[in-house]
Amino acid sequence: MLKLKCWQKHPQEEIFASFDWWNKDFILHQITAERCDYIESRINKALAPQAIQQQQILEIGCGGGLICEQLAGRGAEMVGLDVSEEALAAARIHAQKSGIGHNLYYQHGYAESLPYADGSFSAIVCFDVLEHVHDLNATIKEIARVLAPGGVFVFDTINRTLIARAVLIWFGEHVPFVFPDIVPGLHNYSDFIKPIELQALINLHKLQVHELTGFMPRGLADGHLKMGPGWFKGISYVGYATKDNAQ
Numbered sequence: 001m002l003k004l005k006c007w008q009k010h011p012q013e014e015i016f017a018s019f020d021w022w023n024k025d026f027i028l029h030q031i032t033a034e035r036c037d038y039i040e041s042r043i044n045k046a047l048a049p050q051a052i053q054q055q056q057i058l059e060i061g062c063g064g065g066l067i068c069e070q071l072a073g074r075g076a077e078m079v080g081l082d083v084s085e086e087a088l089a090a091a092r093i094h095a096q097k098s099g100i101g102h103n104l105y106y107q108h109g110y111a112e113s114l115p116y117a118d119g120s121f122s123a124i125v126c127f128d129v130l131e132h133v134h135d136l137n138a139t140i141k142e143i144a145r146v147l148a149p150g151g152v153f154v155f156d157t158i159n160r161t162l163i164a165r166a167v168l169i170w171f172g173e174h175v176p177f178v179f180p181d182i183v184p185g186l187h188n189y190s191d192f193i194k195p196i197e198l199q200a201l202i203n204l205h206k207l208q209v210h211e212l213t214g215f216m217p218r219g220l221a222d223g224h225l226k227m228g229p230g231w232f233k234g235i236s237y238v239g240y241a242t243k244d245n246a247q
Helices: 013-016 031-047 066-073 087-099 136-146 161-172 196-204
Strands: 057-061 077-082 102-107 121-126 147-158 207-221 224-228 236-243
Touching: 013 087, 031 066, 031 147, 031 207, 031 224, 031 236, 057 066, 057 136, 066 077, 066 087, 066 102, 077 087, 077 224, 087 102, 121 136, 136 147, 136 207, 147 196, 147 207, 196 207, 196 236
Parallel strands: 057 077, 057 121, 077 102, 121 147
Antiparallel strands: 147 236, 207 224, 207 236
């Protein structure tokens, strides 16, 4: 018999404050390496081969630090920003246990009002965040402001489609053995973003989009779902944009 989750929505702030970030059974944990493969490849493509090892990278919405730790392990100097003090505490504790705290700095802050000077970072990463911010336009404007001329912005988000709604909300929020980390209230369908909308907003703030592609299942390995770039953008998609050197 199919076991369903208790249908009780929780505020997103509450969900992120109590989230089990480093649970290896969670889909979010399982796809971190593939996401970071994409991030690293696009940073290197936009800047220079092996550029990730020479960059101070800002991750907006770092949560418990999964992407920050993975990229720090690849040689990047990471700055992680998040609105949740509880998530940041989990990130700091895990970084200390992992022995890579010297390459990481975590800070409380908001995507809509970044606490950094203009042109502070040559690379900015924003995954699992754009569909949660309170003001998407202000967020993209701030990203464009703190991104250095010639810098690269790598992102992902969820497409506003019926299939995304069905998979992530109707199904994902109710079936724990498939998506144990998707709890009722985690996503709001109205906050999902169509690729054409995001591209227009990024272009509005004078960043040039070089790629928008799906991030889709690539089969199973060791009992875990593997993800990677692909043609299907119906649920989630990734991309990157750059800032002109003249700005």
